[in-house]
Amino acid sequence: MKTFDHYDAHSLDEALGLLANRCGKARINAGGTDLLGLLKDGVLPRYPELIVNIKTIPGLGYIEEDGERLRIGALARLCELAGSKLLRERYAVLCEAAGAVAGPQIRNVATVGGNLCQDVRCWYYRYPAHLGGTMECARKGRGPCFAIKGDNRYHAILGGRKCFAVCPSDLAVAFAALGGQMTIVSPRGERKIAVGDFYSPLGNGLADDEIVKEIDVAKAFGPGRQRFLKFTVRKPIDFAIVSVAAVTEEKNGVFANARIAIGGVAPGPFRAEKAEEKLIGKKPSEALAAEAAEAAVEGARPLSKNGWKIEVAKALITRVIGS
Ligand SMILES: Cc1cc2nc3c(=O)[nH]c(=O)nc-3n(C[C@H](O)[C@H](O)[C@H](O)COP(=O)(O)OP(=O)(O)OC[C@H]3O[C@@H](n4cnc5c(N)ncnc54)[C@H](O)[C@@H]3O)c2cc1C
CATH class of the missing domain: 3.30.465.10 (Uridine Diphospho-n-acetylenolpyruvylglucosamine Reductase; domain 3)
Incomplete structure (x- = not known):
């Protein structure tokens, strides 16, 4: 790891002042569980001169x-x-x-x-500098997205552009x-x-x-149902291959409100609005959940090796909505 200055900030104003003074050469550290790995592996395109620890700022943990x-x-x-x-x-x-x-x-x-x-987990972007040099990619502002022609099994199926990390x-x-x-x-x-x-x-x-x-x-609309489901390769500790969060409300036996977001498929959480529309005004059933799942992934454009993520997303949505 290269050296850097380290400062414990005691207020937001102090932290903001430090960031502003270093004009892009300072970085915030909170828990450090992501940042320190990035620094050790020399991943960041601009290595920070100063790390500003914000965990020493009181009153921000409510x-x-x-x-x-x-x-x-x-x-x-x-x-x-x-x-x-x-x-x-x-x-x-x-x-x-x-x-x-x-x-x-x-x-x-x-x-x-x-x-x-936290930064993305793309294996090309995160390739450690000490194993033969940094991979300069689109996300680092100077290269292609290696996932497009490479091993893209965990990359985006929706909304990727230039970079396909999720x-x-x-x-x-x-x-x-x-x-x-x-x-x-x-x-x-x-x-x-x-x-x-x-x-x-x-x-x-x-x-x-x-x-x-x-x-x-x-406040979430009415007393409804909320669920989060996540599919991972390893069970105990792993990032989502696909995840689904759903917040729904039923009135008089039909869905009155629904918000569904899918993780692991796009550069950000993907709001499945077409699936939400399918649900409103209808009685919950497994068939309806399956219909919503199909609608959720309409427009997905998988890369060469990640079409299977569409099936995983549909299975999770069917489970979250149907059970
Ligand atoms: C083995 C392992 C398994 C993991 N599994 C999962 C998982 O299943 N799901 C998941 O969601 N995550 C997972 N993670 C990621 C983990 O959740 C993140 O590393 C963690 O949440 C980052 O929080 P932190 O406070 O440690 O952030 P830090 O490492 O301190 O910071 C992360 C980034 O955010 C910036 N930052 C931090 N706080 C702020 C702020 N308040 N304002 C602006 N910028 C800020 C930092 O500058 C840095 O760029 C995993 C990580 C590891 C190492």
Whole structure:
């Protein structure tokens, strides 16, 4: 690992000042479970001169309901989400998604902000520099996307462009189904962005001088059902090959509301709006769930080796909606 300066920030303003002063040469560290691996393997196109530790900022680890909204501070840890009584009772999809991330050791230190901002897991992008040199790819701004002609079995089937890596965050999928909004701060003030709009094929929507402060969610419509399901290759600790988060509400025996997001298939969580439309006004049944699953993946354009992800996505949606 190359050397870098390290600074413990004690307020958001202090952290923002440090990022602004280093003009793109500083990087935020929260739990460090993603960032430190990237630094060790020399993956990042610009190696940071300064690491700003934000875990020393007090008061950013809350999980609370405030009137009509759930508010989660960027430093809330995944184990806290997974173990939260409030989430289990009212935002189960988020609780289940947090509990499905990695293993207990990582969940004990990883934060919500870090989970949403973590880098992609594409094996070409992450190829360690010490094993024969960095692979310069489209995501690093200087090369092709090697997955297009290479081993793309885990890459995007929807929405890929220039880069076909998928968003690895389980929480992003749950937040997208809940309509979560991120509050991002910078020296220019605060802005909000929907979690579903935060990602693009070449990276997330965060400028060098911005920090995620909070994620908030409007109270889920009525007393409905919420579920998160994830398909992985290895069972105990693994990233999603495909995941599905669904938040539905039934009235008078029919679906009145439905929000479904799919993970592991696109550069960000993919809102399956066509599937949602299929459900509204209809009685839950296995046949309807299968119909919604077909609609969800309409328009998928798999690469040479990942057409099977379409079948996995359909199976998960059928299970989430039908059972
Ligand atoms: C073995 C293993 C298995 C894993 N399995 C899963 C899995 O199944 N599902 C899943 O979702 N994830 C998985 N992960 C990824 C893990 O969840 C993330 O590494 C973790 O959530 C990142 O959180 P952190 O606080 O450690 O982030 P850090 O490593 O500190 O930061 C990650 C990135 O986010 C940036 N960042 C952090 N906080 C902020 C902020 N508030 N504002 C702006 N930028 C910020 C950092 O600069 C860095 O670029 C796994 C990781 C490992 C090592």
